[in-house]
Amino acid sequence: MKCPNSSVNMSLTFRMLKMMGCGYRCIAFLMGKGEQNWRQVREDMIKELRLRQGVYHGMYGPNTxxxxxxxALHLAPNEFATEEKWLCVPHMGHIVATMYQIVFVTLSNRGGATYFPLTDPVLNLSEHHIICLLLVNNNHWVKALISSDFPLPTVTPEWMYHCTVEARGWQLPYLDRMALFNELSRKFLFLLEFLFLFVAVKFLQILAL
Structure with missing residues (x-):
């Protein structure tokens, strides 16, 4: 994708899944675990929640x-994943990024967010791993591959407030890309809308198969 009146080249490809637990399947695939190991992603996230319980209690507020x-992360072996069991952001985005020490990006027709680890010291830039998911129709996750210069949405206020001093440096290499995302979002919002309309049409075509 190349934006009008812009010298920025943005490459984004995506793959869709017509399966239950699609958000977790996408993460499993992008983390190299294989889509079939989506339950392991849920289990990893449960371990992360319990390991840093104090951090997440502070972020989420009330214990409830x-x-x-x-x-929402617990799913019995034969249980169907109803809406309350789906991958949801921003709350679960922080868990994914912190658990796997990655840069986790979500995009939707409303914008998106970038999630960095909450507590881990910054890795060397060469070790950073970015994974990206698109939210289609507000009910289906699609895994995406983005180029190294693809603009990134800004971090959440929760991360800014709750991350440790050691983790704060995670955002530094991406500040320019996040600033560019904000600029393009203001100037070319119709491109974002067009992208998700295109993806939604493809998604409906897959469901019709």
Missing amino acids: HYEKVLQ
């Missing part, structure tokens, strides 16, 4: 909110 996120 923490428990709600925890229950």
